[in-house]
Amino acid sequence: MWKSVGNGVLEGASKVGDIDPSKLTITTSETLKPIPAPETLTFGATKTDHMLVIAFDPENGWNAPEIKPYGPFSLDPCSSVFHYATSLFEGMKAYLGPDGEPLLFRPEMNMSRMEKSAERVALPPFNSQALLTLIKKLVVLEKRWIPKEPGYSLYLRPTMIGTRPSLGVTASDYALLYVICTPAGPFFKGPSTDLSLSAVNETVRAWPGGHGGHKLAVNYGPGFGPLREANSQGYNQVLWLLGDKITEAGAMNFFAVVKRDDGDLDLITPPLDGTILPGVTRQSILDLANAHTEGKSHLPNVPSSQKLYTHEQDLTMTYLRLWHDEGKLLETFCVGTAVIVGSVTRIGQDGKDLIIDSSKAGISWTDAFRKRLTDIQLGKFKYEGWAVPCAEA
Amino acid sequence: MWKSVGNGVLEGASKVGDIDPSKLTITTSETLKPIPAPETLTFGATKTDHMLVIAFDPENGWNAPEIKPYGPFSLDPCSSVFHYATSLFEGMKAYLGPDGEPLLFRPEMNMSRMEKSAERVALPPFNSQALLTLIKKLVVLEKRWIPKEPGYSLYLRPTMIGTRPSLGVTASDYALLYVICTPAGPFFKGPSTDLSLSAVNETVRAWPGGHGGHKLAVNYGPGFGPLREANSQGYNQVLWLLGDKITEAGAMNFFAVVKRDDGDLDLITPPLDGTILPGVTRQSILDLANAHTEGKSHLPNVPSSQKLYTHEQDLTMTYLRLWHDEGKLLETFCVGTAVIVGSVTRIGQDGKDLIIDSSKAGISWTDAFRKRLTDIQLGKFKYEGWAVPCAEA
Numbered sequence: 001m002w003k004s005v006g007n008g009v010l011e012g013a014s015k016v017g018d019i020d021p022s023k024l025t026i027t028t029s030e031t032l033k034p035i036p037a038p039e040t041l042t043f044g045a046t047k048t049d050h051m052l053v054i055a056f057d058p059e060n061g062w063n064a065p066e067i068k069p070y071g072p073f074s075l076d077p078c079s080s081v082f083h084y085a086t087s088l089f090e091g092m093k094a095y096l097g098p099d100g101e102p103l104l105f106r107p108e109m110n111m112s113r114m115e116k117s118a119e120r121v122a123l124p125p126f127n128s129q130a131l132l133t134l135i136k137k138l139v140v141l142e143k144r145w146i147p148k149e150p151g152y153s154l155y156l157r158p159t160m161i162g163t164r165p166s167l168g169v170t171a172s173d174y175a176l177l178y179v180i181c182t183p184a185g186p187f188f189k190g191p192s193t194d195l196s197l198s199a200v201n202e203t204v205r206a207w208p209g210g211h212g213g214h215k216l217a218v219n220y221g222p223g224f225g226p227l228r229e230a231n232s233q234g235y236n237q238v239l240w241l242l243g244d245k246i247t248e249a250g251a252m253n254f255f256a257v258v259k260r261d262d263g264d265l266d267l268i269t270p271p272l273d274g275t276i277l278p279g280v281t282r283q284s285i286l287d288l289a290n291a292h293t294e295g296k297s298h299l300p301n302v303p304s305s306q307k308l309y310t311h312e313q314d315l316t317m318t319y320l321r322l323w324h325d326e327g328k329l330l331e332t333f334c335v336g337t338a339v340i341v342g343s344v345t346r347i348g349q350d351g352k353d354l355i356i357d358s359s360k361a362g363i364s365w366t367d368a369f370r371k372r373l374t375d376i377q378l379g380k381f382k383y384e385g386w387a388v389p390c391a392e393a
Numbered sequence: 394m395w396k397s398v399g400n401g402v403l404e405g406a407s408k409v410g411d412i413d414p415s416k417l418t419i420t421t422s423e424t425l426k427p428i429p430a431p432e433t434l435t436f437g438a439t440k441t442d443h444m445l446v447i448a449f450d451p452e453n454g455w456n457a458p459e460i461k462p463y464g465p466f467s468l469d470p471c472s473s474v475f476h477y478a479t480s481l482f483e484g485m486k487a488y489l490g491p492d493g494e495p496l497l498f499r500p501e502m503n504m505s506r507m508e509k510s511a512e513r514v515a516l517p518p519f520n521s522q523a524l525l526t527l528i529k530k531l532v533v534l535e536k537r538w539i540p541k542e543p544g545y546s547l548y549l550r551p552t553m554i555g556t557r558p559s560l561g562v563t564a565s566d567y568a569l570l571y572v573i574c575t576p577a578g579p580f581f582k583g584p585s586t587d588l589s590l591s592a593v594n595e596t597v598r599a600w601p602g603g604h605g606g607h608k609l610a611v612n613y614g615p616g617f618g619p620l621r622e623a624n625s626q627g628y629n630q631v632l633w634l635l636g637d638k639i640t641e642a643g644a645m646n647f648f649a650v651v652k653r654d655d656g657d658l659d660l661i662t663p664p665l666d667g668t669i670l671p672g673v674t675r676q677s678i679l680d681l682a683n684a685h686t687e688g689k690s691h692l693p694n695v696p697s698s699q700k701l702y703t704h705e706q707d708l709t710m711t712y713l714r715l716w717h718d719e720g721k722l723l724e725t726f727c728v729g730t731a732v733i734v735g736s737v738t739r740i741g742q743d744g745k746d747l748i749i750d751s752s753k754a755g756i757s758w759t760d761a762f763r764k765r766l767t768d769i770q771l772g773k774f775k776y777e778g779w780a781v782p783c784a785e786a
Contacts, residue, residue, distance in 0.1 A: 044559045044560025072468055072470070074465040074466070074467055076465055077465070077466060078437060078440065078550075080614075081474065082474060082552060082554050082610070083550070083613070085478040085609075085611045085614040085615075086617070087474075087614070089475075089476050120615065120618065121617065122617035122618045155560070157471075157560060159475060159476065161475050166437045167436065167437025167550060167575060168436050168438070169613060169731075170617060170620065171618075171620075172617075182560060201602065202602060204601065207597055210600065216478075217474075217477055218478045218614060221473075221477045221609070222513065222603070224477070224563060224564040224565075225513065225514070225515045227564075228563075228564055251562055338562075
């Protein structure tokens with residue numbers, strides 16, 4: 001009998017099963033769905049033919065994985081996830097490479113974050129390498145769903161929910177780990193990639209000692225009211241503040257490009273202090289900026305001699321306004337799996353808008369990062385093994 | 394077509410239906426379950442024969458309510474609740490009164506809190522008086538499940554989950570509101586009603602601007618890891634701190650009885666600053682203490698002349714220790730629907746235990762409040778209409 005003893009450790013773990021890809025059973029759908037025209041896609045609404053499901057129970061641990069036709073779950077009304085939000089997820093994208101084979105972008109970073117999320121919300125630990133093997137098999141099976149059009153991809157949503165069928169206020173010792181796929185269009189529908197943000201600090205997304213640094217379901221629902229309010233005021237997203245400090249923008253990480261007195265540039269993003277999601281795109285932007293500045297790999301369409309020093313440090317609205325007034329705030333942008341990189345051109349607070357006009361600078365770091373990342377994701381620019389093939393998993 | 398526009402307001406609400414008890418359909422179970430022996434009950438594990446279910450969709454608003462056999466829900470893997478924790482609940486108890494008819498305890502307080510929870514997590518608004526009418530009908534139908542033994546009751550769990558079947562990171566415009574019932578035994582299995590708490594501030598349950606003041610699923614899951622850790626160290630529950638400030642104990646409100654220099658007593662509980670759940674039992678304790686001190690209704694087994702002044706004010710561990718060392722800290726206790734009132738006799742922090750020995754005082758306010766509340770809940774002591782009959786709903 002398995003027992004969780006905290007810190008990701010399973011007491012009796014040797015006796016219960018971890019995820020075993022060799023036990024995978026695949027049941028394919030008898031009739032495959034028609035693929036909708038790309039321009040008709042709404043994010044997250046179209047589901048592919050199949051899903052990966054792995055159940056956990058305290059007697060057997062992780063059961064044999066199943067790939068089977070996409071369909072509803074049958075769950076007891078007492079299930080832990082309904083009452084206590086024992087739930088986590090990941091967002092990943094699959095692309096078709098130049099050889100027509102599916103690629104994932106730095107998937108091991110999602111897997112490692114997902115392990116940490118499970119520990120934070122006291123769901124059972126799992127072998128994330130085994131899960132990645134299974135995700136690759138699912139992507140290969142769903143290959144016909146990966147759109148070929150630029151800006152499109154197959155969005156993957158690995159999810160784990162607590163399914164303990166009892167109301168006791170305690171950790172869930174039953175779980176369902178599943179992966180679903182949905183074809184996704186570009187985040188921005190038109191030619192503009194500009195975002196407007198409404199800065200909010202009356203409602204607080206995350207707090208030191210809280211859970212904003214983990215990809216848990218609990219970080220999203222309580223933000224939907226403020227998002228609706230921001231939308232009604234004409235802003236795309238909320239810029240979540242902690243007092244004066246900038247944390248995240250919607251569910252994206254935030255960056256500012258600031259001109260230094262010596263002519264070089266600073267690239268600043270808030271530090272991973274527990275209130276900030278350790279985004280895969282966030283880390284990739286930092287890595288690419290460092291590689292550019294160190295001369296290891298220059299970003300496209302920006303001067304190769306222009307140095308851009310990365311800083312993970314506190315960013316406040318006060319400083320943003322000061323740099324803006326001094327003409328030092330060159331660009332602000334948001335990054336994430338869905339948006340990839342989006343310019344922030346307007347930030348509203350207390351009825352006033354801060355307008356960030358990045359066109360004045362002549363060069364666009366936002367565009368440079370977006371182009372480089374997209375090229376890496378599509379396998380057009382090979383870099384550090386970030387694009388990982390799914391075939392032969 | 395219904396549209397939510399925030400602040401609990403439905404745009405086009407006149408066109409979509411609110412909860413309508415006159416549309417209730419009742420489908421009773423063909424075979425009723427055997428009622429387990431009371432001493433075998435585990436909290437939340439035994440479900441009664443029926444449940445109340447009301448679905449919301451954006452076209453029709455609240456659908457016709459159904460009471461039907463208890464059974465699983467069929468839900469799309471994309472359902473909002475799985476990914477974004479759009480979920481809330483209430484805890485209520487039904488008792489059998491002296492005439493053998495079911496009673497609820499101050500249910501309108503749960504209903505009003507549930508409305509506020511829905512607004513906080515951007516789920517659809519609803520007529521909570523209509524819901525209460527339906528809950529009473531469910532309780533009357535499930536009357537045979539209400540245990541007659543002292544300390545037992547039928548626990549009710551009104552729940553609302555977001556069921557929007559799409560991954561878009563936005564408010565759920567589909568929902569399921571349901572009420573399930575589970576017979577519950579006494580919180581304390583033995584004769585002792587003592588609780589030990591482990592004070593924790595590395596992990597934070599709730600923060601200003603967050604959601605700790607609403608009964609949302611998101612407030613529970615992230616606490617299960619620290620709870621497991623506290624249990625493994627021999628404590629019953631976590632005492633959640635914000636820095637040095639005491640907020641809640643597990644999912645209970647916290648009270649301290651402190652001796653004043655003039656011989657009167659102070660009853661102190663943290664204020665409803667947004668980090669504290671506005672507990673029905675918490676408010677009832679404050680009301681009963683005020684009634685006692687004002688001479689309106691004396692508490693049992695305590696001197697009627699002993700005044701107990703209520704204060705909703707910050708409580709810190711530093712003050713608790715100071716009062717303890719000065720011999721002024723007479724009692725600490727936790728209150729909630731499940732526990733009713735439980736003495737706190739030990740609080741651990743940084744490897745040291747603060748022992749609160751309430752027996753020295755000779756009288757027990759904890760016992761006085763528990764007895765009075767229990768008598769009101771069972772209809773033995775009539776007070777301010779707090780015990781509400783379910784019959785003829």
